[in-house]
Structures are given as structure tokens and as C-alpha cells.
Amino acid sequence: MAEEVTLSGHIQHHLTNAKMCTTDSGLAFNKACSDSGFWTWHIDTLAWSIGLGILFLWIFRRAANKATTGVPDKFQCFIEMVIDFVGDNVSKTFQGKSALIAPLALTIFVWVFLMNLMDLIPVDFLPALAGFVGETAFGMDSHDVYMKIVPTTDINLTAALAVGVFLLMIAYSIRIKGVGGFIKELTLHPFSTNNKLAMVFLIPCNLLLETIALVAKPFSLALRLFGNLYAGELIFILIGAVGLMQLPLHFVWAVFHILVIVLQAFVFMMLTIVYLSMASSDNH
């Protein structure tokens, strides 16, 4: 078995999601879905991300249920530290008041952190386990079982988060400034003049620039998180392929990655707050 697997094939196997799609003959998986187009579901991404999201909500909901105003136990203290950290950043960064921003920031921070954290599980553990289960329980070839356990290395997930934030940015812009105000913001800046004729020429330029600036925000959000985690995962996979030397290398990269994991979750959260703060503030 090992002879047949080339390094690039090994890496390719690691970087492929488990797919599911519907074909004419019912549900199909993986290779059968290679030409299913848009309506393909990455079931590993979906399962791990939703599972981790539920884990996050379960942990925090448990703390919320037990929350007392008296002396908190250590679990509650820890949860409150996270809440306080997020709330602090939100209140310092977000101008104005909104009941949505803080829970949104908390969800992004903890959820993304948990998904990034999956990167620290040695790269072969869960895919090999999935292959073993697939082979013994379902009689599949273990090479046809795919399992990508870090949901943030899937562009679909980071794009989904970015699209969510983007929709909120537009909603906040319209809610605070009105549709007219939002359109004015997109067309009358950064170039403006009192000359009506010149303005007619400037408006398309402004619209182009502002639209690019607006759309760049979700793109940068999605690609930054995806790029960092994808690269990190790729390096883990490469380290995993160099024999015994992988032990010290893996350790060093994992230690460094602890920083990346938290930092990327934090950056995503902070940028979300900043973008929404910009969207809901009037002065351009």
C-alpha cells in the first residue's frame, strides 16, 4: 500500500475534502462528485465546523446556566475571562451600541479558534482513523476516504464567515445611514467637488474605488484566515512526510502555530468589529 502512495499523492489526499452530492442515482460521495459543480457539500468541513460550533455554544451555555453573581467557580471564571476579553475589545473598538456585535465577536473568536485548534492534532491521526473505519466498516478503499479536519483550511468556511460579516456591514450601513446615505458614501467619496459637471465624471470613479474598497474587506477576511491555516496545514503535512526528523520539526512548528491559531482568530474578530464600526459610523 505504502509503495503506491507518492508524496504528492499523499499531500493531495490530505488536502481533499470529503464530498457529497446528489446525482441521478441518489447520493454520491467523493470521486463520484468530481463534476457535480456547485452543489457539492464538503461533509467533513460541515461536520467538524458545526460540531465545534455546537461544542462552543454548549460550553458557554453551560457557564451561562450556572452563572452566579456570587463567588464564581474556576470554570465560570475562565468563561468570564473570555467574555470580558471580547467585550473589552468590542467596547473599545465599536462606536455606538449594538446587542449583536459582542455575541458576534465572541462567536467568531471562539469558533474560529476551536476550528484552528484542530490544526494541532497530528495530521495523520484522524484521516487514518477515518480510513480505517471506512475500510473495515464500509468496505471502502482507505484511499477513497477523505477527512480534512481543519474547517478553516476550507475556503468555503472562511468565505461563509466573510459573507456573513459582509451582509452585516451592508445592513449596518443602511440601518445607520439609510439607503441614500449608503449610496452617497459609495459615490461622493473620496473625490468630491462643488462643480456639478465635474461631479458627474467623478461619481463613477468614486463608485469603482469605494466598491473595490468595500468588497476587498470580506475578501481579505476570507483569504487571510484561509491562507494562514492552509499554509500551516500544508507545512504540517510536509513535516509529517520527512521520517523521524518530523518529531522536532513538528514540535517547533506546532509551538509557532499556537500563536498563529489564536492570532488569526483574534484578527478575524477584530477586523469584523472594525469593519462593522466603520459601516455604522457616519463620518467617512
Added chain:
Amino acid sequence: MNLNATLIGELIAFIVFVWFCMKYVWPPLNNAIEARQKIIIDGLAASDRAEKDLELAQEKATAQLKEAKAQAAEIIEVAKKRETQIVEEAAVKAEAEKLKILAAGHTEIETERNRVKEELRKQVAILAVAGAEKILERSIDAAAHSDILDKFVAEL
């Protein structure tokens, strides 16, 4: 990039998670934290107040103690004065009593002396009469010579 339906699924999951967090996670935790902060603020204020109260009470106690000491000193002063006065009064009274007793003694002595004198005078008169009787070897008519005898006794 292979964007596909996963994006939609994740977007829905994201929205649901944020909604759940906003509805059931953030408010109770945040409320608990804020309520505890309020309790701590109240507690600190109460302890401040208690400290101030304690200071006041201590000041009051010190003042009262001082007053009590002053009062005690005053009472002692008055008592001392009264003591001196009582001693002086007693001395005066004793002096008077002494004089009275002395006077009484003198009177008594005088009376006694007079009585004794009288007695002696009588005895002497009797002795004189007896002596004279012996000398004259005869009785003297006491009645006849009483004037002489009385003269004699008076001279004693």
C-alpha cells in the same frame, strides 16, 4: 478555489450560532458579570462608609473619654475640697467639744472642792469642839457657843 454549496451550509450554521450566542449565551453571562461588578462596587462603597463611620466613632469615643476624664478630675477636686472642709469642720467641732468638756470638768472640780471645803470645815469644827472639850474637860454647851463656833468655822 472551489466554492460550492458548503458555503451556504456554513453561512446558515454561522447565522444560527451567532443568533444562539446572542440569545442564550452572551446576555446571561454578561448580566452575571455586570451584576457582580455592581455588588463589588456597592461592597467597596459600603466598606468605605464603614471605615468612615469607624473613624467617626473612634473620634467620638476619644472625645467622650476625654470628657469623662475631665469630669472625673473635677469630681476628685470637689471631693478633696469637701474632705478638707469636713476635716476642718471636725477640728472646729472637736475644739469646741474640748472646751466644753474642760469647762464642765472645771465646774465639777470647783463644786467638789467647795463641797470638800465645807466638809472639812464641818470636820474641823467638830474636831475643834472635840479638842476644846478635851481641853476644858467639860462639855461646851453647843447651843450656847454656837455663835463662837460659827465664827470659827467661817474663818476656816
